[in-house]
Amino acid sequence: MNFCSNCGAKVTLRVPPGDSVPRHMCDNCGTIHYRNPLLVVGTIPEWEGRILLCKRAIEPRLGYWTLPAGFMELGETTAQAALRETLEEARARVELGEAFTLLSVPQVNQVHLFYRARLIERKFAAGEETLEVGLFGEDEIPWDEIAFRTISTTLRYFFSDRKEGKFHVHAGEILPQK
Amino acid sequence: MNFCSNCGAKVTLRVPPGDSVPRHMCDNCGTIHYRNPLLVVGTIPEWEGRILLCKRAIEPRLGYWTLPAGFMELGETTAQAALRETLEEARARVELGEAFTLLSVPQVNQVHLFYRARLIERKFAAGEETLEVGLFGEDEIPWDEIAFRTISTTLRYFFSDRKEGKFHVHAGEILPQK
DSSP states (O other): OOBOTTTOOBEEEEOOTTOSSOEEEETTTOOEEOOOOEEEEEEEEEETTEEEEEEESSSSSTTOEEOSEEEOOTTOOHHHHHHHHHHHHHOOOEEEEEEEEEEEEGGGTEEEEEEEEEESSSOOOOOTTEEEEEEEOGGGOOGGGBSOHHHHHHHHHHHHHHHHTOOOOEEEEOOOOO | OOBOTTTOOBEEEEOOTTOSSOEEEETTTOOEEOOOOEEEEEEEEEETTEEEEEEESSSSSTTOEEOSEEEOOTTOOHHHHHHHHHHHHHOOOEEEEEEEEEEEEGGGTEEEEEEEEEESSSOOOOOTTEEEEEEEOGGGOOGGGBSOHHHHHHHHHHHHHHHHTOOOOEEEEOOOOO
């Protein structure tokens, strides 16, 4: 950030009075510009025990597999964002279940939230940002070609909880790999 | 948003190619400026069955009671944000429990996340943004003076689950009042 989005003047990075973190501040109009982590919301769509994955058509991680998910938009609830992303990326309609994973990824300033979900019918197709969509059983998951660690973590919790016969909410974080 | 925070040129609001939502776009440097909902994270600090509440020293809802909470910062996990806000607003150190409520508030573009928590010692004080801090039993909660509906909703779920003897995660939304 170089310029004030309100008045167009140059901004400077410093700690506002009473604050403890440097912010982009505008000396012309007085606006303090805050930046905060973003929520990425998606689903774990299930059909007869198999999970719907999408092969990414866009960077980052083009060609890798992911669960349908994306940035939450203004005016949405997390549930609406999850349904919208599933429809956009996998052209799939789901019935939403419980919130399942809530994973902070502080190194990219994101929090990823995944809901369990059931496909309403066996109907799906690649959306704009997807190359290919498919259903995968636990032993068919392409573990070496999963796009993000929040996805592999969510899938591992899912299969582990399913084996146990009881689903829990998993809140945690994905820290940088050493 | 009137000006591009990258180059300082005027922005225009329109739907980018391949998108479905109007964004602030800069024709000078090509930057697309996305705006997204923000995460507010806090705790339900418990001490011998009573809950720590803070009386707000700032607007909005100055003088009303709240749970310690605030906007998640860049580089944090949700758990770190919850601990930091509890320390800042109530000068209290807590041991974090499970994520408890995850409530979308689409009319203000926020998602509120509260963790259950236990005070490590009976020690707390008003922080910068707080007038007063106190411990409240279930029958002492000032229900008519609670700052936000996410707070009263979280407290109601908390007492109801406690009565039941089992805490669940509650994901949902707070919609505009008619």
